Amino acid sequence: DADVTQTPRNRITKTGKRIMLECSQTKGHDRMYWYRQDPGLGLRLIYYSFDVKDINKGEISDGYSVSRQAQAKFSLSLESAIPNQTALYFCATSDSTGSSQPQHFGDGTRLSIL
Amino acid sequence: RKEVEQDPGPFNVPEGATVAFNCTYSNSASQSFFWYRQDCRKEPKLLMSVYSSGNEDGRFTAQLNRASQYISLLIRDSKLSDSATYLCVGRGFGNEKLTFGTGTRLTIIP
Numbered sequence: 763d764a765d766v767t768q769t770p771r772n773r774i775t776k777t778g779k780r781i782m783l784e785c786s787q788t789k790g791h792d793r794m795y796w797y798r799q800d801p802g803l804g805l806r807l808i809y810y811s812f813d814v815k816d817i818n819k820g821e822i823s824d825g826y827s828v829s830r831q832a833q834a835k836f837s838l839s840l841e842s843a844i845p846n847q848t849a850l851y852f853c854a855t856s857d858s859t860g861s862s863q864p865q866h867f868g869d870g871t872r873l874s875i876l
Numbered sequence: 877r878k879e880v881e882q883d884p885g886p887f888n889v890p891e892g893a894t895v896a897f898n899c900t901y902s903n904s905a906s907q908s909f910f911w912y913r914q915d916c917r918k919e920p921k922l923l924m925s926v927y928s929s930g931n932e933d934g935r936f937t938a939q940l941n942r943a944s945q946y947i948s949l950l951i952r953d954s955k956l957s958d959s960a961t962y963l964c965v966g967r968g969f970g971n972e973k974l975t976f977g978t979g980t981r982l983t984i985i986p
Contacts, residue, residue, distance in 0.1 A: 802884075802978060803978065804963070804976045804977060804978040804979065805920070805963075805974075805976040806976075807973055807974070810973070820973065821973075850917075852919055852920070864910050864922045864925060865922075865974060866922070867919035867920050867921070868919060869918070869919050870917075870918070870919050872917075
């Protein structure tokens with residue numbers, strides 16, 4: 763079983779719809795992240811959370827919201843989806859012990875907004 | 877200027893050859909660096925951390941040059957399975973935000 767699981771893996775939806783992407787992890791990490799990846803732009807951070815009561819905006823948080831329901835779960839919502847939110851979305855986790863800890867990624871969610 | 881810059885490639889290299897790519901970073905406060913590999917339509921996976929003294933993991937060698945603000949990745953005796961996009965990643969001290977390069981695409985040719 764994957765340590766970081768994202769659902770759904772693929773989603774096609776229409777402009778204006780509300781969408782939630784889920785992420786759960788079994789690594790026991792306290793830090794979780796949401797990124798989007800677009801061709802030619804690399805990965806960009808949307809939101810991150812250091813623990814259940816901590817939520818922080820990343821560089822491109824507009825149009826998105828998150829919820830850290832438990833240490834193991836971090837969901838990303840698009841309240842009213844628009845076509846330029848079409849992208850590949852990744853959830854990641856990391857351990858809090860020191861700045862040298864790498865991040866571990868889920869399999870990704872491919873989201874298309876028509 | 878992007879915080880982390882990489883040559884996007886593609887690098888097309890014959891099997892068995894040695895290939896190297898560099899990545900430059902603009903934030904001198906960056907403390908930690910990593911190389912990730914990403915296969916087409918898959919998630920990034922950690923290849924190796926980069927230490928100040930340089931480090932090696934099998935056929936892979938990573939170097940950090942703080943004076944010139946670049947990191948490098950050397951792959952020796954390249955295999956077909958090395959074909960992927962390699963992402964250069966940096967992080968500042970006490971800053972949980974990772975900054976990703978856009979990646980260098982490598983194709984190993986039989």
